[in-house]
Amino acid sequence: MPEPPKEKLYVVLGHVGTGTFGKVYKASHTATGRMVALKQIKMEGEKEGFPVTAMREVKLLQSLRHDNVLRLYEMMVSHGTVYMVFEYMDHDLSGVLQQTEFEFTDAHLKSFCRQMLAGLAYLHHKGVIHRDIKGSNILVNSRGELKLADFGLARVYQKRRKSDYTNRVITQWYRPPELLLGATVYGPEVDMWSAGCIMLELFTKKPVFQGADELQQIYVVYKIMGTPTADSWPGITRLPWYEIFKPNEFIPNRFRDLFKKWLSPAGLDLAEQLLAWDPERRITAAQALEAPYFNQEQPPAATPVGLSALKGEWHEMESKRERDRKRRNEE
Amino acid sequence: MAIDYRGDPPQLIPASYLKYYLPYFTPQEVERLSEKQRGKLSVTQEEKARQQACGFIEAIGADIGFPRKTIATAQNLYHRFHLFFPRKDFAYHDVCIAALFVSCKIHDTLKKTRDVLIASYAVRFPDRAAKAKAMGGEIDIDPNQMEHDRQRLLAIERLIVETICFNFNTRLPFPYVIKISRAFGASKKVSKLAYRLATDSFRTLVNLEYPPHVVALGCLYLAALLSSFERGTTPEQPGQNNAHQIAATLSTSGDWGRQFQAHIEDIEEIAHEVIDLLISASQTATTANTSPQTPSSPSPHLSRTSAAPSVQVPYKADQLIRLKIVMRETEHPPRNRDSVAGGQNIEFDKSTSTFLGRNDKTVRFMFAPPGMVDDA
Structure with a gap:
């Protein structure tokens, strides 16, 4: 390439x-x-000027500084277009889990899980709920560092009291049961459910609760986690859409059966605590970092430094393209 | 100044200008920048324009029902804007409306451009608004006019956003007033007055010059002075300090300086700025009542149609002036402050206005002053 x-x-x-x-x-x-x-901020056709969602994201990112949160360096306006200038990340988690060239060890996956929880613990400590944790919003660089990104839906919450928010947040497959049942009063626990989904996905390489549509989503969760009971989730009957989605029949919990071939016993324990039905009993990010999975069980977490040898960059976009290409070749 | 937000970036983004966000300016810097943007206006005319603008923002904000934080931030955005853009190039109401619009997005107290414009027309044309209200409708504005005004609003929005380097974090003195008043054991009456003075402080430039906790201390100091000056001591409730004690503590250096990280010279300066505002408001209030002023010549920049609310002053001008004299007698000489610009030319010599809001340049906006941006 020329200089x-x-x-x-x-x-x-x-x-x-x-x-x-x-x-x-x-x-x-x-x-x-x-x-x-x-990251371009298009203003064409914006009748209300600088998009308020972009403003929220910029404002939040300016107040955050953590190894596991994507850094916004500065803003740039070039020839009338506004750009957010971020540190560059080679891959996103969905993309990097789809590729087959570099194989992650359990120690690497433990490191990803720990880094994700460290990022969330920091956000929640700063009073921020991310509200859109999913594979394509978690970025990974060639040094094996993981960072949370895309704060377009994030918001600041009052630590002492839970406020009324919009229910329409978090991508469907990662949406916690309380949101699926219509809750508008919620807190950082919603991110922890998504984190539980991601933790399983690290090992299985694909999203675990793939509901066909919003109505089906809760039934997909019932099928794996079993139906909630008055004991496992006392507050469930108070949720707005409980009557619509309440289970017709008892379904047993198959979680451990399904995932024991992927995860270690302490890993299963932590994932189960992240996927607790009752948001009040769901483990917090700070507590999760103290889990035996990280501090007692072998192997200890190891950053996947070998990623630097990986050729190409894997974003969800590329891995889809790659899958399509393979599929075409097979046909 | 039309907005031209184009599509794809060129393959090479050209060399660029740098603009650093400066959270505060020294009083000397404020004076230097203001002088440049004042143009042919006298200092008095400039101050009049400033008060009119702040009153206009206040009136629209009250009409819409914006919280204090939204109104105060808008007033401060207006002041900051005119450190970098000439007063003669902008009608004050255009800048005020844009400042309020940016502020309501910053604080997530959202209103549409249309709502803010409608409220602004109601303040600017009270007769037409009253007529419309009597008919049970909202003020009738030509849609073309409204669209035109919206375009101007959005053009100025961009300039404001670039002026603050996209730094949307705001810290205001109000929560500090409450905390610091409590720490000093101030009575409810004194802390309420301090809060009101903090509200008024946004009609001055002190919030561009000092961080919010220092402004809060300055307002508490002035509140204590106003509550104790030429008054006997009143017995206070147990656990509370009376205004005399608070005024005495803050008028001499002491532990509070270290505890609250503030300099006595700074809080005196803030108290002076705010009492000057009260004095001038009390004087215009009395002159307006006694002798009607000759109407000034019509000017495109200073609309006289708006009924801008001014500062409410519960004290008489002569009393305030006597207090001001006492304050002058005990004050400390101003301290030397370093510029946060760290040697960079804050005037952006070719004048910032030449590279902000342009569609043929590339500008990088840093969120902090030069020494504080770490390029990790």
Whole structure:
């Protein structure tokens, strides 16, 4: 590649995805060679000016600084387009779990799980609920570091009292049962359910609760986790849509049976505590970091540093493309 | 100044300008920047424009029912805007409406551009608004006019957002007033007055010059002075300090400076700025009652149609002036403050307004002053 002229700030290397407000580009800072992601904020046709969702995200990210939270360096306006300038991450979790070139050990997966929980513990300590934890919003770089990203749905909550929020948050497959049953009063526990889903996905490589649509989603959870009882979730009957979705029949819990071939005993314990029906009894991120899975059971967590040898970059987009290509070849 | 947000980036993003967010300016910096943007206006005219603008923001905010934080932030955005953009280039109401609009997004007290514009027309044209209300409808504005105003609002929104370097974090003195008043054992009456003075402080530039806890201390100091000046001591409830004691504590250096990380010179300066505001408000209030002023010449920048509410002053001008004299007698000389710009030219010599809001340039916006941006 020819040496870029020094008076150029960034060389745009490619289009790596599409965010809420526009495209995301990979670019190299010519002076330092540092990679950044430029996230476009499209303002065309915005009758209400600078999008309030973008403003919320920028405002939140400015107040956050943690190894496991994606860093927003600065903003840039170039030729009338506004960009958020982020640190560059090579992969997203969905993408990197789909690829087959680099195989993750249990110690690597434990590290991913720990890093995710450390990021969440920090957010919740700062009074922020992410509200959209899923594979494509968790990024991984070639050093094996994991960072939480996309704060477009996140919001600050009052630690002492739970407030009324919109129920329409968190991507369906990662949405906790209380939201599926219509709760509008909730707290950081909603992220912990999503974290439980991600923890299982690390091992199984695919989302575990794949409901066909929103109505089916809770039944998919019933099938695996069994039906909740007055004992496992005393508050369930008070939820707005309980009558609509209440189980017709008793379904036993098959969680341990289904996942014991993937996870260690302490891993199963932690995942089960993350996927507790009752939000009040669901383990917090800070508590989860103290779990025997991390502190007692072998092997200890190990950062997947070998990822740097992985060729290419794996975002959900690429892995879909790859799957499609394979499928076409097989046909 | 039309907005031209285009699509894909070019393959190479060209060399750029840098703008750093400066949370506070020294009083000297504020004066230097203001002087430049004041243009041909006198300091008095500039102050009048400032009060009119703050009153306008206050009136629209009250009409919509915005909380204090939204109104105060809007007033401060207005002040900051005119450190970098010339007063002659903008009608004050356009800047005020845009400042309120940005502020309501920052604080998540959302209103549509249309709602803010309608409320602004109601304040600017009270007669038409009253007529419309009597008919049971809202003020009738030509849709083309409204669309035109919306475009202007959004153009200024962009300038404001760039002026603050997309730094949407705001810290206001109000929560500090409550906490610090409690720490000093102030009575409810004194702490309430301190809170009101903090509200008024946004009609001055002190919130561009000092962090919120220092402004809160300055307001508590002035509240204590106002409550004790030329008054006998009243017995206070147990556990409370009376206003005399608080005023005496804050008028001399002591442990409180270390405890609250504030300098006595700064809180005196804030108290002076705010009492000056009260004095001028009390004087205009009395002159308006006794001798009607000659109407000033019509100007495109200072609309006289708005019934801008001014600061409510429960004290007489002469009493305030006597207090001001006493404050002058005991004050400390101003301290030397370092600029947070860390040697960078804050005036952006070619003048910021030349590279903000442009569609043919690339500008990087940093969230903190030069020494505090770490490029990890």
